[in-house]
Amino acid sequence: MTDRSQQEKLRQHFAHRVTTQARLILETWQKYLDQGEPAHGLREDLLAANEKLLKYARRFEMQDHETAARALSAALDTWGEQAPIDTHIRDAVQAAMDQLRHCTLRQSDENEETPPATFLRPPIYLAFNDTEYAQRIVRLMEFFGFRTTAFASPGDLENECARHKPETIVIDVDFGGDAEGVTGIETVERIQKNHETPVPILYMSETDGSIATRLRAVRSGGEEFFFRGLDPGQLIEKIETYSYANPIEPYRVLVIDDSRAQAKFMENVLKKAGMHSRVLTDPMEVVEALEDFSPEIIILDMYMPSCNGTEIAKVIRQQDHFHGAPIIYLSAEDDTSKQLHAMSLGGDDFLTKPIDPKHLVATLHNRGRRARSLLALMVRDNLTGLYNHTHTLHLLDTEISRAKQNGSALSYAMLDLDCFKKINDTYGHSIGDRVLRSLSLHLKQRLRKSDHVGRYGGEEFAIILPDTGLEGARTVMDEIREKFSELRQPAAGTDFTVTFSCGLAEWQGESAKELCERADNSLCSAKEGGRNQVMTAQ
Numbered sequence: 001m002t003d004r005s006q007q008e009k010l011r012q013h014f015a016h017r018v019t020t021q022a023r024l025i026l027e028t029w030q031k032y033l034d035q036g037e038p039a040h041g042l043r044e045d046l047l048a049a050n051e052k053l054l055k056y057a058r059r060f061e062m063q064d065h066e067t068a069a070r071a072l073s074a075a076l077d078t079w080g081e082q083a084p085i086d087t088h089i090r091d092a093v094q095a096a097m098d099q100l101r102h103c104t105l106r107q108s109d110e111n112e113e114t115p116p117a118t119f120l121r122p123p124i125y126l127a128f129n130d131t132e133y134a135q136r137i138v139r140l141m142e143f144f145g146f147r148t149t150a151f152a153s154p155g156d157l158e159n160e161c162a163r164h165k166p167e168t169i170v171i172d173v174d175f176g177g178d179a180e181g182v183t184g185i186e187t188v189e190r191i192q193k194n195h196e197t198p199v200p201i202l203y204m205s206e207t208d209g210s211i212a213t214r215l216r217a218v219r220s221g222g223e224e225f226f227f228r229g230l231d232p233g234q235l236i237e238k239i240e241t242y243s244y245a246n247p248i249e250p251y252r253v254l255v256i257d258d259s260r261a262q263a264k265f266m267e268n269v270l271k272k273a274g275m276h277s278r279v280l281t282d283p284m285e286v287v288e289a290l291e292d293f294s295p296e297i298i299i300l301d302m303y304m305p306s307c308n309g310t311e312i313a314k315v316i317r318q319q320d321h322f323h324g325a326p327i328i329y330l331s332a333e334d335d336t337s338k339q340l341h342a343m344s345l346g347g348d349d350f351l352t353k354p355i356d357p358k359h360l361v362a363t364l365h366n367r368g369r370r371a372r373s374l375l376a377l378m379v380r381d382n383l384t385g386l387y388n389h390t391h392t393l394h395l396l397d398t399e400i401s402r403a404k405q406n407g408s409a410l411s412y413a414m415l416d417l418d419c420f421k422k423i424n425d426t427y428g429h430s431i432g433d434r435v436l437r438s439l440s441l442h443l444k445q446r447l448r449k450s451d452h453v454g455r456y457g458g459e460e461f462a463i464i465l466p467d468t469g470l471e472g473a474r475t476v477m478d479e480i481r482e483k484f485s486e487l488r489q490p491a492a493g494t495d496f497t498v499t500f501s502c503g504l505a506e507w508q509g510e511s512a513k514e515l516c517e518r519a520d521n522s523l524c525s526a527k528e529g530g531r532n533q534v535m536t537a538q
């Protein structure tokens with residue numbers, strides 16, 4: 001090892017120590033936020049931990065962390081011993097925490113030690129009578145970056161929930177009791193009393209699938225009820241849908257209304273409903289707004305001085321990308337035949353002024369949801385939720401033009417599972433499907449948000465890595481390959497592992513088709529070279 005690389009290794013090692021310490025502080029604070037009340041000794045814990053952080057940050061010359069630690073130390077100083085934490089102090093500590101989180105997150109983005117998506121997420125609690133099964137799930141969940149804890153008794157579970165609200169609880173309906181009772185549901189009922197918003201619960205039951213039990217489960221916050229036989233793979237997929245950062249992205253709504261007052265009113269309503277809005281009082285600006293705001297829903301005033309709503313709707317519909325975007329007309333018009341006529345000219349809904357905000361928001365949610373699921377049908381593969389072949393190629397074209405424009409790097413990877421036919425033959429097609437989904441989840445978690453992951457077909461995947469040169473892409477893909485090959489894939493009564501081969505090419509000014517071909521050739525070399533490896537094109 002050269003001096004330089006040794007130094008770099010050391011630096012990374014120490015950076016890790018500082019960020020770990022910073023995380024510890026952030027988690028302690030997060031626990032307090034979740035609970036709403038300072039645990040005994042919170043101030044002392046924070047002081048001691050922060051002192052350590054300050055020491056490490058100074059020693060390993062991590063300026064940002066040092067500054068954040070100083071700010072925290074100043075905030076904690078104003079919080080006198082024994083005194084309760086008032087809003088003033090709380091805000092000061094929070095500000096310092098935000099500063100610390102900021103530099104810590106950036107750090108972890110850089111060295112990719114932990115997937116940033118998992119940072120500070122609330123934990124998932126498992127409460128199964130079968131502890132061996134629980135441990136198996138914990139190990140698998142950890143691989144996917146979930147913080148998971150298994151509990152052996154209802155008491156332990158309740159205590160921990162009181163300290164830290166979980167993201168989800170997965171629990172046997174008879175947890176901690178016998179198969180005759182519903183001790184698991186009873187435990188959950190007690191836990192829910194302590195939280196303002198209920199914790200989503202996934203129930204499992206081996207023997208009791210009665211309507212009485214199912215109803216009681218639903219009433220206690222049960223989102224799912226799995227009756228008999230759920231294998232670990234299925235369970236993890238379910239947990240993922242309830243907990244893996246699936247927050248609904250706010251809808252982007254474009255409002256075109258020449259009345260300033262009406263426009264302002266709409267803006268406020270949308271903002272309160274948590275939506276992103278752009279308001280135009282001049283309809284002539286619509287083309288630019290479509291381009292740079294890319295709305296998902298459009299609200300149009302029917303009568304404006306320069307043109308009317310139906311004409312604008314036609315203009316919007318003439319753009320391919322907005323062909324399916326919901327358009328909602330807004331007008332004082334209550335002549336139904338005129339309304340119908342407007343709808344026939346490319347509108348989806350008609351709301352009459354004055355608008356009831358509740359009605360408006362409900363309409364937007366309905367339309368938005370429908371539009372998104374239709375769009376997803378068009379661009380996503382339904383087994384894995386990844387982009388489909390056509391859309392992946394479309395994205396590749398877009399990224400190539402962007403790279404051309406910015407003079408930035410771009411890499412493209414093709415992946416193919418190794419000997420996948422044998423997996424299907426040995427364990428069955430549905431286990432094969434599950435392997436495909438686990439790879440897709442793994443890819444989504446390990447890659448950046450700006451990367452695009454597509455399912456190219458069968459057991460082949462394509463990844464577009466903007467702003468990434470060949471060497472960088474190789475490092476990332478190789479790490480993903482190695483981690484994936486270690487993942488134990490659960491099948492009935494046993495576990496197995498799967499590998500993939502990967503071909504990589506960096507864009508060199510050629511067409512998308514040629515780039516794909518080069519990546520595909522490298523993939524062939526990776527297969528020929530013995531599989532389970534990443535090969536790069538010259």
Ligand code: GH3
Nearest residue numbers: 416417418419420421422424429430432433458459
């Ligand atoms: P190699 O290492 O050379 O890639 O070998 P392989 O067995 O992976 O390749 P081959 O092309 O012979 O077989 C691909 C298999 O992938 C055959 C097909 O049944 C399976 N497959 C394709 N799509 C799906 C799918 O959606 N679900 C499942 N379960 N299997 C699929």
Ligand code: MG
Nearest residue numbers: 416417418420
């Ligand atoms: Mg294959």
